[in-house]
Amino acid sequence: MPYVPLTWLAEHTAVPAGTTAADLAAALVRVGLEEERIVPPQVTGPLVVGRVLTVAKEEQKNGKTINYCRVDVGAHNDAPGTGKEPSHLPSRGIICGAHNFAEGDHVVVALPGAVLPGPFPIASRKTYGHVSDGMICSARELGIGEDHSGIIVLERMLGADAVPAPGTDALGLLGLGTEVLEINVTPDRGYCFAMRGVAREYSHATGAAFTDPGLPENLPGGGVPAATPDGFPVEVDDAAPLNRVPGCDRFVTRVVRGVDPAAPSPEWLQERLVQAGMRPISLAVDVTNYVMLDLGQPLHAYDLAKVAGPIVVRRAVAGETLTTLDDAERRLDPEDLLITDSPGGARGARVLGLAGVMGGADTEVSATTTDVLIEAAHFDPVSVARTARRHKLPTEAAKRFERGVDTALQAVAAQRVVDLLVAHGGGTADPAVSDLDTTTAPAPIVFDPAEATRLVGVAYPREQVLDLLRQIGCAVAPAADPATTADDDGADDATAALAVTPPTWRPDLVGPAHLVEEVARLAGYDEIPSVLPTAPAGHGLTTAQRQRRDVARALAEHGLTQVLSYPFIGDVHDKMGLPAEDPRRRALRLVNPLADDAPALRTSLLDTLLDTARRNVSRGAAELGVFEIGLVTRPDGLVAGQGPGVDRRPTDAELAALRAAVPAQPRHVAGVLAGPRVPDGVWGPGRPADWADAVEAARVVARTVGVDLGVRAGAQEPWHPGRCAELVLPGDGERVVGHAGELHPTACEALELPARTVAFEVDLDAVLAASPDEPLQVAPVSTFPPAKEDVALVVDAAVPAGEVLAAVREGAGELAEEVRLFDVFTGEQLGAGKKSLAFALRLRAADHTLTAEETAAVRTRIVKVAGQRVGAVLRS
Incomplete structure (x- = not known):
């Protein structure tokens, strides 16, 4: 950003005495140049002119030669007899290692309490057997040059006749005591990256006189020489x-x-x-x-x-x-x-x-x-x-x-x-x-001054508009003859359009709207009334938006914290152990990535969410539960497209090609859990998060939008092959929409996650598409008492409990208010390769109290359906 020293600015425009950097910032902001910061003086504290009275060279044991100087610093001298070292001269003693000055020279002295760039505070200190009560400064030490070897000798800098008396403030003399304003320049105002442009804007803001240093007539010689045939070719x-x-x-x-x-x-x-x-x-x-x-x-x-x-x-x-x-x-x-x-x-x-x-x-x-x-x-x-x-x-x-x-x-x-x-x-x-x-002059812009009033909503008089355009350097002429200069007859016609030619330093002015912007800016943005428009009636959130918010709220209430991660990835697929042929490895690579180690877009939420989990764990989050809802990018089937021009509306074919060039970006939801799911407490020992918690979190997502996800054994990296569940949508083919379970130990180690971390990821778009269109209908609450029934079924050990539970629910029918698995048993009495699953049923009818015969019939149907579906038999 450009820096604006007041002394420099004053060479081109009349800056009143006593103007501060804050005053300058306030003036420039009125014309759209915002303050970035005010840079304080580089040097603070007492910095004065000193006259060297004596120079005593002293050889040191280390071979270095130093000078012990007595320097007259005017009113800052030690009083006779009260100095830090005895002296018959009113002066200060200073140690200096430079040798480019002599007795009688005027130098710049930083007294104790001064702070030089660095920051480097100056204090009185004892060194080389003397008390050095200040410092004789070089240009580099003051931050005004690179010369560190030689002391500033004011006779050489200013001339012998211009050297001020000892004790004179040197901050003003060297321009070190002034603040500097740093401004923020928008991309369309490149001319303000120069003192010439800032001075012009200060003139616009304050009305101060401005002398353009970019005009040939304002050069010291009064112009520039014309080109000659023998110039450098x-x-x-x-x-x-x-x-x-x-x-x-x-x-x-x-x-x-x-x-x-x-x-x-x-x-x-x-x-x-x-x-x-x-x-x-x-x-x-x-x-x-x-x-x-x-x-x-x-x-x-x-x-x-x-x-x-x-x-x-x-x-x-x-x-x-x-x-x-x-x-x-x-x-x-x-x-x-x-x-x-x-x-x-x-x-x-x-x-x-x-x-x-x-x-x-x-x-x-x-x-x-x-x-x-x-x-x-x-x-x-x-x-x-x-x-x-x-x-x-x-x-x-x-x-x-x-x-x-x-x-x-x-x-x-x-x-x-x-x-x-x-x-x-x-x-x-x-x-x-x-x-x-071979430059070409700026093209005239046909401009109706009434456009300023129409677009801004402020009644700008025509004369004010013309005056402001001339202030920024525009030539104003009647539109009928843009080549002529402005004349009062044409330009002042209340209905005449104008030909406004921008100055060469304003390449950003290419249309009437740009000229209107300049009028509004220079007339003052504070003149534009703040009118709050009436908000049109809306339709509220869409169904999908409401459902996504419901899902986020449900997971938060389930104990997970929502996070957001950047969608850029590097070698995470190697750490996750994805096979080479896994479609998730086909990631879209960015032409201009923000980081060289993350040049591609994620193909699953776990690509970035696992790193977020790692960062939280590394910072002490022992009980971790995070989730994210976001887009993933799947470039399969992507066709490269050509960007159409901006001179016309794209054709239907061009729009179709553009759509084909946009990769699929489904919205997923994913979560990661690690550490204790239930902490230890007075109620007893806690338990760690396990694969069942990941499955349940995924089912919470589906239940929130009215979908009952099926669960079956699956295998998918980065999950443990024996502790991974496929999440399926019920219906024809039972479409797989996600996975949940415990992460593979190798993946946990590579990703620096705790052992037995669990995770889930679900295609949220697919789940939302399967949600019922009709709103959920709440069933009337039955006033009749429930009937409780337990049933234990023996099945092959390889049969998933979820399939047996589904069969039990189907057999129980509409009377089943609750079906819950409460026990799994294996033993010799069941036979090899068998297991017993015990279910607790809560049955209730809406219009009467169930009889013993009805509950027995439900039990019979359950055994029959379970036998047909999964080969179950009633445990005796």
């Missing part, structure tokens, strides 16, 4: 086969010769770069960064001796690579727009940089560079944005280009760099100028 070779417009439509080059490579950037420039969050590097680099921050035009400086003309702007060829300024080798994509040169006459053979993103290491300015080639170009925002994202290089230049840069700014920005290099580097500007310009 530049060619653009881009037919833009993958884009709608060429990647580069303007390219300005300038040359400055004889620059002193050791010349430092001026302190004021370094200070502003630091305030803007940048690190000073060298004069040539600092100047290009400063102009970019000031005007919004990214620039690049090349070592002229390393560049062979002509420069060719072209697309990359497959297989090309580039080592960028961050020393990373990057494999280039055919969509990447490149800056290349022509060593040995091979046109465009060597890659110099990624256009609008980052330069290459081969031609960067170094400590020996004396002749500098300056590039100021305009690149297609889409091309730059794609390249920056493709190579993960969100550079300051890319941030500006992808939001749109002023197409009239390149020559002005290049001239600003030339002037600064000549002034501070001792260079000479080459008279040759190259300006390849």
Whole structure:
């Protein structure tokens, strides 16, 4: 986000004395620039000018030479006889290890109580046999440069005549005591990534006078030189086969010769770069960064001796690579727009940089560079944005280009760099100028000023609308003749439509609605009344929505906690032990995953819910019960589709192709339980969660929506093969809609879950589809007493108890109010391979008291049906 120092802003617009960063934030928010934060001063506490009175060099045992200095700090001096060390001079004693200053020099002194960047608090301390009562500061220690070896000598920085008296506050002198505002800029307001744009917006908000530093007439020389035939040659070779417009439509080059490579950037420039969050590097680099921050035009400086003309702007060829300024080798994509040169006459053979993103290491300015080639170009925002994202290089230049840069700014920005290099580097500007310009002027927008009132709902006078459009730089003319400038006769006609031409720095203004937005913004959002619209009557929740909420509520009441997990997975299927042919392994892989270790979409809820359970267990959740309701992605049968254009409504065939390209996304419900299901207590020992709890939780889901799930033995990873149940919908074929049971020990170990963790997963969409359409009818409560009956049936040991229970219920018929399995017995008296299942029945009739004969008949039917269904016989 851009940083806005008040002192810098004041160069372009009239900022009243005493304005604070909070005042600035309040002004800018009125025009839509929100405050991100206010950055406090880098240095706090007493920082003053000091004059070195004496310097005593002392050799230490470790071979280091230190200076014990007496420094005059004006009103902050120790009183004679009261200092921390005896002295006949009113001063302070300070230890310093640097040697680039002498007696009589004026320096910057941090007194005890000051806090330097780091934070590094300054205190009085005894060292090297003396009391050091402060610190003499370098530029790096103050955060205004990278020079740590040398002390700031104010005579060299300011000139001998401009050095203030000892004791003068140095915070204001160095610009370190000021707050800096950081603002949040929306993507359509890229011009505010520069001090030029922020100053213009401050002028709109306050009415302060604004001087546009991006106009040629406001340059120190009063203009920019015209292009010459002998300028550094530049060619653009881009037919833009993958884009709608060429990647580069303007390219300005300038040359400055004889620059002193050791010349430092001026302190004021370094200070502003630091305030803007940048690190000073060298004069040539600092100047290009400063102009970019000031005007919004990214620039690049090349070592002229390393560049062979002509420069060719072209697309990359497959297989090309580039080592960028961050020393990373990057494999280039055919969509990447490149800056290349022509060593040995091979046109465009060597890659110099990624256009609008980052330069290459081969031609960067170094400590020996004396002749500098300056590039100021305009690149297609889409091309730059794609390249920056493709190579993960969100550079300051890319941030500006992808939001749109002023197409009239390149020559002005290049001239600003030339002037600064000549002034501070001792260079000479080459008279040759190259300006390849194929830009097109912004197209006029036919605009009816009454649209502002219609769309916003505020009665904006026509004159106010025209004035606000002119304020943002638009040219207003009668619509009949858009090429002419605005005139009072046409523009003030109360019924005439207008041709509004946006300024070159506002590429976001392309339609009437955008102009209306500007009118509303500058007139003040607070002028727009807050009218609460009347909400239309709705139909409430759909049946499916109500059922899903009922399911979630039922599971919560059953003792489980609902969670949400991200649907992205990595190698979880290996940990779950899924076979290679398992359809759940066919996952949809994302082109741009949020994490490299989770590039695919889950195919079951347990893919991500088990990791959520692991995280909870690792953080001490001994009694775990969690569930999730969410979508899974099944790409089977997926057909790749082509995205239609946005210039028309897609045809039915295109819509059908798009639907075929969308994978199936059924909604599932899943749960995981581990640890004690019933805790130990005064009532006795508890019990751990087991497979039956997982099965019961799944049946709770089905019963909530009026479906009775069948249960039978099954086998499905990651469940234990002997403790896994298939959950089936009753009916033809008994469709399997889920599984429940105990997880396999190997899966528990791989997933870092407690042993014997249990889980269930059910296709909720399938269960909801099987739920009855009619609402549940509550049966009348019978007032007649129940009859109780027990029946014990002997079956083969391999017969599931669930099948026997179903047979008992069928035999009991409508009289069965409750059927419950209460005992399982095996023993020699039953015979090998047999087991006895005892059921308790609660029978009741709606209209009379059951007789002994009726209950006996029910018992007989149960034995008969169970014998036919599962081969059961009555236990004698």
